[in-house]
Amino acid sequence: MSSLFVLIVDLHPARWKQLSEDASLDEAMNQICVFLNAQLSVHVSNTIAVIGAAPKKSMFLYPSAVKMPSPDDRQELFSEMNATILANATKLFNEQSGERHPSDLAGALSKALCFINRTVRGTSLQPQHTTASSSVTSRFIAGDKATPASSSSSSSSSAPKAAGRDRVSSGARVTPRIGVVSVSPDSSVEYFAAMNCIFAAQKNDVPIDVCAMGEEAAILQQAAHLTNGTYVKVHHPSQLLQSLMMGFVTSSDAHVLVRPVQRRINFDASCFCHGRTVDIGYVCTVCLSVYCERLASCRICGAEFSDKPGA
């Protein structure tokens, strides 16, 4: 069974600098590339994609929209891939200006889910020139079309029928996963957009694995928990490769063996009235906004609350 792995790398310049003086981004990216090469080596039809999340901007690092040469053997493919990822990551890392903004993780997750949706469900609403029998491996040859990710449209045989329930109908089953290498703490501004991504991932059975460097990322911790993914904490960038290898195992069977257990995950909400964190709250039954006290009317949707408390 082949896998589709989409890795999201947080490229927040300020956070990386904060993280450690001696470890550079290049070194971490090299470790990530080693991990990705290993991923591809596990199964001949495994595919990967890499997305960079920088402040206010996220983009695909691989497959990249610029022209990709067509390597003949896998060895060459690996070196091409590594070079592309490194070049694009460095470019995105250096062009950043708005360092006080948080990384666009929600945008990166959205892109990853769109990519997975198209690749796994393969609804083929766009002409793809792939025949029903085209094997997933053909993507290695198909590189010369200079198309970004003309990969593994495994169920192009299905009629134009978008987003149906019949993901299973695709011939070669591809199991998608998302991995996130994060260096940023939570930014509550992204909360709802990130939550939308998590619910979509949960609904589509896409586990989100998280590798948090530096500070804890509470939203990502919830993401991993809600999607049945793994959350690992890395204290120093030099441990990155090992953590990725142990935590982000693609085969779901092998996953059981090494899953780290989360000691405690808070699902507290913060109230709309004071921004306090509450573990018992009063929720508007119309819009579900959370308050820490009883009010006469809802401040978000304006509904008047009747006196007697419900349920």
Add this chain to the structure above:
Amino acid sequence: MADRIEAGVEYVWDEVREGEDGTLCIDEITAQTHTRVRKRHALAPQLGPCKRGMIRHVYLVVDLSQDMDDDDLKPNRLTCTVHNLIDFVHSFFHENPISDMGVIVMREGVARVICELNGNKDVLVEHLSALLHPKTPLFPAGEASLQNALAVARRSLRSIPSHATREVVIVQATLASCDPGNILDTIKSLRSDKVTVNVVGLAAAVRICETVCKETGGIHAVALDEDHLGELLLALTTPPAAPADADATQMRLGFAAYEGRRPTVRRQKDGQLGITTGGYVCPQCRAKVSDIPQRCTTCGLMLVSSPHLAKTFHHMFPLPVFKEVTLAAAEWCAGCTQPLPTTLPAYECPSCGARVCLDCDVYVHRELHNCPGCPVTADSWTQHNTDQQRQQHT
């Protein structure tokens, strides 16, 4: 039956041809295909933000009359219905995490509650899949009684607090109803108790069902085939618009934290008691439950997590509809990176101008509810939210 024949059959095979190497492939995907797909997903006209009934109480009514044995749906009506209803239950609780559902069956002229209103989808799925068991005592037999089913549902729903919705979803195979009294009286009392009835027919539109749905503000539809049945049910998972005079209150909820290493005794799938680790801790009494949302088994506090509440966010602030544009030069889809040719329409986000393919357009509006191109920043979100709220208030 006529419905099914006359309805929009999609000639999907017209687009399939034989390629040079003898395999089948699809080509000639035209702008018309796009329009059709978009229309099918009802993306073009979309409701703006509105108040919705977020806390729902729904009775599923399954017809178990003889007519359920027909095999016009494959493999037969019952199997197809049950499978679709199980999907429905899963999607329903995905969309409406703090809602309750129950199951009623209509069989041999009577209606019986086989599963009381509850918020545990595993229990519901278990009851539904039991209907397909070869030795089930509830095999399809006799006639269905619409009136009895409605009366049973009403009796249970009328005690629900008024801030929650009261809904009935009926999957009906039979064209007849064997009722003990005047069904019009039942409809009247359903109206006064604010119960909404939706009927999904498997055979044909039935006059009395149309009347019930119209009078109570529900939806009546007839399934054309297996997939259509699924789609009709799926449409009912979206929370209905709340009536203007809907009651609102503040509900007291507990946000339970997950503790991965605290052992508890829990009943397992096979009915045996076993010790498991991992569970959610009630913030009020520190008792542990295996899954949320559900009521604390010790103190009765409703336990949820903050993500459960965030699920309904996209109903309040829906993603704007993307504009259909023709590209001057080929580019790449902002979501999935596949090439966007100039020959086909692309879809443009009104707030960030990112262009996406049809696949992504459907996906982001139906499931993701995020634009893949919009960079989320503090400013843009607060701006977005306040704009939306202002619109809502005016």
